Amino acid sequence: MEDVYKKLAVHLDNTPSGFPETETGVELRILKQLFTKQEATLALSLVLMPESVETIAQRAQKDPEKIEPLLIEMGKKGLIIHINRNGINTFMLLHFVVGIWEYQVNRLTKELIKDFNEYVPYLIKDQYKNKTQQLRVVPVAKAINTELNIMDYEQVGNIIKSQSKILVAPCICRKEHDIMGKGCGKLSETCLVFGGGAYIYESRGIGRTISQEEALDIAKEAVKQGLVPQPSNAKKPLNICFCCDCCCQILKNIKNFEAPAKIVSSNFQAHVDPDECTGCFACQEICPMNAIDTNEDISLVNLNRCIGCGLCVTVCEFDAISLKDKKQMERIEPPANLVETYMNIAKEKGLF
Secondary structure (H helix, E strand, C coil), rough: HHHHHHHHHHHHCCCCCCCCCCCHHHHHHHHHHHCEEEEEHHCCCCCCCEEHHHHHHHHCCCCCCHHHHHHHHHHHCCEEEEEEEEEEEEEEEEHHHHHHHHHHHHCCHHHHHHHHHHHHHHHHHHHHCCCCCCCECCCCCHCCCCCCCCCCCHHHHHHHHHCCCCCEEHHHHHHHHHHHCCCCCCCCCCEEHHHHHHHHHHHCCCCECHHHHHHHHHHHHHHHHCCEEEEEEECCCCCEECCCCCCCHHHHHHHCCCCCCHEEEEEEEEEECCCCCCCCCHHHHCCCCEEEEEEEEEEEEEEEECCCCHHHHHHCCCCCEEECCCCHHHCCCCCCCCHHHHHHHHHHHHCC
């Protein structure tokens, strides 16, 4: 049985988002809680493209009629992707993060949460070796000014308004912390999922479909509560998460890096006008990356730590702080879509 889970761990590690090995074997404990032995064995025959049950059965050397119900059940559990188009079932492998883990929002247990929290630092360290990241940070609407060289795909409102299908799901990070008695009390329904991803969530009974207006209201409330907008790293994102630095596994862990600005995909950073700053330090309190330093009762932005979310701008009553464009050589253009994102990561990891 151990060999099956070790093989699955390697199989998942060969996806762009990775699934690194640890000294403690916590990754294997996680897989054993999510997959039965039979499911783990079958997952080894799946790839990152939708395939018919006949193709998968041939690779697995199994009877298609016998494995199809199991594949459908694995899809319901969020272990793989199941798509039914015109009555034809197709199945594909999922990344662990973002992917399998996020679909477990309704299957969380304290043991699973404990193991995942132990594993996250390994995942983060592994993922941030890549130039291309899975997520990026875009500024909150209140921080956007006319001087910014900002594109439509960098504006939360424009991203939402371009969607025809929107679903909101519970934030798995805040739900984890609530279950463990460590919740922050901030808005829980904040994960916006778009297009095909929304249909998949809906088919699994996760979240609820909402209108553009409802999504925009959620985005406004999220900013009021100091949450950071993180869409998937593509010009046509599949989702936007609104994250807090106390629960979000990504923000919480990159906060421990010496220079978060160098690893987060963002095109903006905050700057303080010393002549206007009154030293109230409201910006310091809301900053999710501890990027605001002080000098003689005036705020200073540590550019090695600032990820350009713009939350500091929303609380400055004296217009002393604003977002500026990064230097041209530091600006990052997101991939066109999610497929290109993962192709770029795969190339950077030398997977092909």
